[in-house]
Amino acid sequence: MEVIVPFSTDRPKSRLSDALSPEERAEFARAMLDDVLDAVDAAGGEPRVLATDAVDVDPPVTVDDRALTEAVNAVLDARLGSEGAADDETDGSPEPVAVVMADLALATPAAVERLFEAGRDADVAMAPGRGGGTNAFVASHPAFRVDYHGASYLDHREIAAEVGAAFTAVDSQRLGTDVDEPADLAEVLIHAEGRAAAWLREAGFTLDASEGRVAVVRE
């Protein structure tokens, strides 16, 4: 399955600016991207980076400097086609395509496989992020398109219903954890074992369990 991994080369991870400098944020974002690409590859997916500017990675890269929603919908237009075209030319079931965010540092091959599997049984299979975001999905319905503004998970569920696409949710904490805010760094140190976790440890971050939910501190 082709797996699109959107990646912003322009001021990535700005909500981590209290914890990391701009250069550090770029390095950390790149480490997370590499972890996600590894997990997708190990799950049998064929990753393609959808970047806002050139980026030096092994998988193929599509550069599109438009906003996320427009760039992803351009991919869906190309891969899933319009509803009319599908009705005319195929049996109405295009090959599924996945979109997996580049900041899912907890993603494992097993979690990505569960996403793929759910996407074989439904027209749209989606892993919600904390706070109502859309962290990963597989779509095979020709008319499904995205809108990443606001509570996109609920909007996407509604869009699927509107176009008559069977929708299923993927219940995964690993896919549900997008790393945006300082509190999310603790999740990386607790659960991840890839480059992003190594980068944080190298940068001096450790877990602090002194009160309530575990947080990170930097030495």
Added chain:
Amino acid sequence: MEVIVPFSTDRPKSRLSDALSPEERAEFARAMLDDVLDAVDAAGGEPRVLATDAVDVDPPVTVDDRALTEAVNAVLDARLGSEGAADDETDGSPEPVAVVMADLALATPAAVERLFEAGRDADVAMAPGRGGGTNAFVASHPAFRVDYHGASYLDHREIAAEVGAAFTAVDSQRLGTDVDEPADLAEVLIHAEGRAAAWLREAGFTLDASEGRVAVVRE
């Protein structure tokens, strides 16, 4: 499978005090407990409430006013026995027992079934909560005991390793979402459909997607 659901009748959900009055917190905590008991029951589990004081629910109730760690370990002592006793009297594999927190308002029968299934394949199967907590587990190893202080998920993984118990993690956002803080209320409104979600709506809470991750506002 017997499923212990610890429930505090004493000042429940104090970290929600900015959002809810003491009476409201008690009502909301009870709604979440009922949702959890329903999900456990629908998943084929046999719930038993482990409460700090008397509580009027359908399932059997054990009252134990000790701290969570001590109360849960008393249950594990009784159900799993000591390592020596198990070696003497059984084949060393006691019947598994589950412990599921009462504030998992997003729990569904499917998520609880995944926990049960993981617990049949491993000595200890555990669903981590956000921030390194332990939201739910199944244990069948006679020597496994809990320690809920601090980053308990990592401690429990270590305890399992120390006693030679095969450990597996259950990757579930629904089981991973314990409702402790105001931001967690948004997850209930986005994903849950039971009594806790209805209670929040009745109390005037709605989703606010005006910035970043979705939050709740009260009308």
